[in-house]
Amino acid sequence: MDRLVSYLRVSTDKQGRSGLGLEAQRQAVADYIGGGRGKLVAEFVEVESGGHDDRPQLKAALHRAEVTGAVLLVAKLDRLSRDVAFLANLQKSGVKFRCCDMPDASEFTINILAAVAQHERKLIRDRTKAAMAAAKWRKGFRGYGNPNGARALRRARKGNAAAIAVVAANADTRMQRLLPVISDIRASGHTSLQAIADELNAREIKTARGGRWYPTSVKNVLDRSAAA
Known part of the structure; x- marks a missing residue:
């Protein structure tokens, strides 16, 4: 039976305080474990944007998994990272990780999904910039x-x-x-x-x-x- 280190992440302090998002991720981890796929040995929680890969709790979770030989477990891939290079380096490090929403996904599948998520993040960023520019333009008339x-x-x-x-x-x-x-x-x-x-x-x-x-x-x- 695998030993599991779970990593839960939300993007805002408000979500962290309210539990919104965290409880859903924690339940996904519980359902995964309930299926007999492993035993939870540690949990790490972070309030930080997914666009930042330099996260203290993520580093701590990866270190724990590395030194104990445990598997890093996340509810969804985007809770870990949307960056293809980050995931590629993680795979090279030897730390195993799994996603509750696709427990049987191969490394190839994860890389494809990460590339799609990275592209979506860029589109969101571009749409946000365009909306802010439009709002600023309208404000100029007022x-x-x-x-x-x-x-x-x-x-x-x-x-x-x-x-x-x-x-x-x-x-x-x-x-x-x-x-x-x-x-x-x-x-x-x-x-x-x-x-x-x-x-x-x-x-x-x-x-x-x-x-x-x-x-x-x-x-x-x-x-x-x-x-x-």
């Missing part, structure tokens, strides 16, 4: 306030030529940022003022006052562009 409003004029000391120039420059800057968006909307088949306003609202782009778009507000931007 930060201008109303460049023609009374508050802007008061801040710029209403009445002098410099203040008027600042307000006009801000309005022109916002117009220039909006024009490519409106052009894209028109190219997609939304050509009427109402259709453009609806699409701007759907994209969560606010007006200078931070409100919704209407045909008249779209017309104001287009008129300002024509007069520029």
